[in-house]
Amino acid sequence: MRIVLVGPPGAGKGTQAAFLAKNLDIPHISTGDLFRANISQGTELGLKAKAYMDAGDLVPDEVTIGMAKDRMEQADAVNGFLLDGFPRNVAQAEALDVVLKAEDMQLDAVLDLEVPEDEVVKRIAGRRICRNDSSHVFHVTYNAPETEGVCDVCGGELFQRDDDSEETVRRRLEVYHTQTEPIIDYFRAQNLVKTISALGKVDEVTARSMAALNKQDEK
Numbered sequence: 001m002r003i004v005l006v007g008p009p010g011a012g013k014g015t016q017a018a019f020l021a022k023n024l025d026i027p028h029i030s031t032g033d034l035f036r037a038n039i040s041q042g043t044e045l046g047l048k049a050k051a052y053m054d055a056g057d058l059v060p061d062e063v064t065i066g067m068a069k070d071r072m073e074q075a076d077a078v079n080g081f082l083l084d085g086f087p088r089n090v091a092q093a094e095a096l097d098v099v100l101k102a103e104d105m106q107l108d109a110v111l112d113l114e115v116p117e118d119e120v121v122k123r124i125a126g127r128r129i130c131r132n133d134s135s136h137v138f139h140v141t142y143n144a145p146e147t148e149g150v151c152d153v154c155g156g157e158l159f160q161r162d163d164d165s166e167e168t169v170r171r172r173l174e175v176y177h178t179q180t181e182p183i184i185d186y187f188r189a190q191n192l193v194k195t196i197s198a199l200g201k202v203d204e205v206t207a208r209s210m211a212a213l214n215k216q217d218e219k
Contacts, residue, residue: 001026001080001213002105004087004096004192006184007113008176009169010120011198012205016113017084019206024213027076031085034067035059045070064088065095072099080108093183110187111209113198117173125166132156 001024007013014030021028038046045066049059068086071077087093100106115123122141130136130151138145138158145152162168187193194212198205 001108004083004110009172010123011113011115021082026080089179110192112195115198124169128158130156
């Protein structure tokens with residue numbers, strides 16, 4: 001299957017992408033991984049991306065699209081893939097359609113993970129990270145430490161990242177609504193969108209997504 005995963009920050013896209021890719025036996029292709037791989041391997045596209053990033057500029061769509069195209073053409077993606085973080089805007093969505101059409105391929109579904117905005121803010125703004133080890137992550141509501149402000153694992157100080165402040169989260173949501181959300185209507189016009197509630201436990205959201213994809217297969 002060829003799937004695009006979309007949703008606001010805090011919807012759990014990365015977690016769901018990993019589970020869905022494993023269940024469907026297809027590669028999980030994330031924008032972050034594409035950039036890291038191309039930059040670390042010193043590819044032409046990676047060098048271009050790094051130049052823009054080092055200058056503090058946004059990486060142009062054509063560079064991102066080129067990276068995604070190269071990745072989708074690799075051998076492990078011949079039977080499908082799950083795109084996470086791409087396309088990020090309508091221009092990228094249109095470019096994706098052009099790439100797929102040129103390869104005589106098409107998308108099977110676009111999974112739209114839906115989360116109320118207040119829940120997104122609550123999820124992200126409540127995160128606390130250990131200063132000693134960033135893999136130790138807690139949440140003031142969902143996974144509170146035994147002692148407020150202290151890591152249960154190593155006793156380090158817990159803090160809120162600047163990116164996780166409510167003000168920053170709401171700015172990120174505004175960018176999502178302005179730039180990325182329009183791709184949902186773009187793909188809905190192609191009858192590809194499956195809207196999934198991203199509330200509840202991780203396995204519950206995965207089950208809803210798999211059920212929606214199975215119904216897609218039955219058509």
